[in-house]
Amino acid sequence: MRKLAIAPAVLATAALLLAGCSAGSLGSSDDSGGKVALSFLVDNTPQTVKTGEQLAKDFTAKNPDITVKVETRPAGTDGDNIVKTRLSTGDMTDVFMYNTGSLFQAIAPQKNLVPLSDQPYIGQLDQNFVTTVTSADKVYGAPWGGFMGGGVLYSRPVYSKLSLQVPKTWSEFMANNARIRAAGTDPVIQTYQETWTSQLLILADFHNVSATEPDFAAKYTKNQAKYATSAAARQGFEHLQAIHDAGYLNKDFASAKLTDGLRQLAQGTGAHYPTLSSTLAQLLADNPGKENDIGMFAIPGTDASKNGLTVWSPAGVYIPTTTTGAKLDAAKKFVAYVASPDGCASQTTASTPTGPYAVKGCTLPASVPQAVKDMQTYIDGGQSSLALEFLSPVKGPALEQICVEVGSGIRKAGPAAALYDEDVKKQAQQLGLEGW
Known part of the structure; x- marks a missing residue:
């Protein structure tokens, strides 16, 4: 949750670097007999390592003259x-x-x-992803994994029982909530014990913001647009206040954790949970057999015709300029494989996708959760756009705490938006951004 939240110890870093240098030397040894050995660095989370090793295995099976040795580094700031x-x-x-x-x-x-x-494969990449790996009009990376969506996970059994339709506008969403409350179910789940989860009604609403104000991200970066003075951007805070003031939250919203919220959704005692699609993995691990019970829709806005999904880009696979000669040719072949339908299939072998791939021609297996299929519909239909953090480096550290206050009825939406505008100022100044 890097930007949603989301200095290493000197000796630990030195040890890791020495280990990396040693492994890099082995993985990058001189080629012989026409064979090329590549070294490939990934973070050390178990699923990432599993995917990296699967890609290496499947690529070498198709390219027997090239071997790929997977190395690891820590995740997070240390990495x-x-x-x-x-x-x-x-x-x-x-x-x-x-x-x-x-x-x-x-x-x-x-x-x-x-x-x-x-x-040649660059033209087959989703434009949202391309934007995130472009610098000075040049593309530098291929996608690793799938998109992560921000929106509302919802109980399909609840919707079916009450004959509800997926809302595209906020008024439709609130009307659904009223019927759900009348039926004795909590309309909206919030889990403020884990404060990062409070932000999604704002962060995942950015597709609606950019659909209304296409230049908001650029102006925001230059301190020419603010949450408090942009009606479109302020709506996220207003939505947080609205669901609290209407009494649509679960009673334990202040003390509930992510796993509590996911369990309530899986059991159908709560109908909506604004969150990230990546939480599906936890939901299904803790509540097996619910793959088809949980759907996903984009945060509803004011214009149904412009409603769409806010997405977080996959990670990228890159080649450093220190890779040259035969290794560079082999590295380009490997990256091309990662960015191909065969590469997507290899990643699917390693783990069930929790989001659509960023490569045209890649298909999701029929067994993926319904919510992932719902995300794919938005992406295939061109109804998706990037989260603000991929378009602007400006994000204040106190957003989650401010969201908890609004969602708990402690602070009103307007003053909260103004407070957040002040919160981002210090970070923007530290980054040396023009206009701050």
Whole structure:
């Protein structure tokens, strides 16, 4: 939850770097007999490692003259520092997986990465993803995994029982909530014990903001647009206040955690949970057999014709400029494989997708959860756009706390939006952004 939330110890970092250098030396040994050995750096979360190893195995099966050795680094801030250090010292692996968006821009792609704009598969990538790996009009990465959607997970059995239709406008959503409350079910689940979960009615509403004000992100970055003075942007705070004031929340919203909210949704005692599609994995692990009971729809806005899903980009796979010669040719082949339907199928073998792939021609298995199928419909229909964090580096650290206050009835929407505008100021100034 990097941007939603989401300095390493010197000795620990040194040890990790030494281990990485050693492994990199082994993985990047001189080629012999016409064979090429590539090293591939990924984060050390179990699912990531499993996916990386599956891709390496399946790629080598199709390209027997190229082997891929998967190396690992920590996730989070420690991993960020290792990636930046290895790039700056020229010690990066032949290929590596890393973030997209503002974190991608922070690793100086024009200096450190091989551009891939001329590769034939670039035209098959979803434009939302391409935007997040582009610098100075050059594309530098291929997608790893699928999109993550921000929206409303909902109970399909509740909707079926009450003959409700998926809402596209906020008024339709609130009308559904009224009928759900009358039937004795909690209309909207909130889980403020884990404060990051409070932000989704704002962050996942950004598709509606950009549909109304297409230049909001650019103006926001330049301090020319604000949440308090933009009617479209302020709506997220107003929605938080509206569902609280209407009494549509679960009674334990202040103390409930993510797992509590997911369980309530799975059991049908709550109808709606504004959250990220990535939480599906936890929901299904804790509540098996509910794959078809949970759907997903975009945060409703004011204009049904413009309603769409806010998405978070997949991670990217990159080639550093230190990869040259035969290794560069082999690395380009590997990255092309990752960005192909065969590469998507390999990733699906490693784990069930929790979001649509960013490669045209990639298909989801029939067994994916219904909510993922719902997301695919938005993406296939061109009804999706990037979350603000991929379009602007400006995000204040106190957003989740402010959202909890609004959602709990402690602070009103207007003053909260103004407070958040003040919250982002310090970070924008630290980044040295023009206009702040």
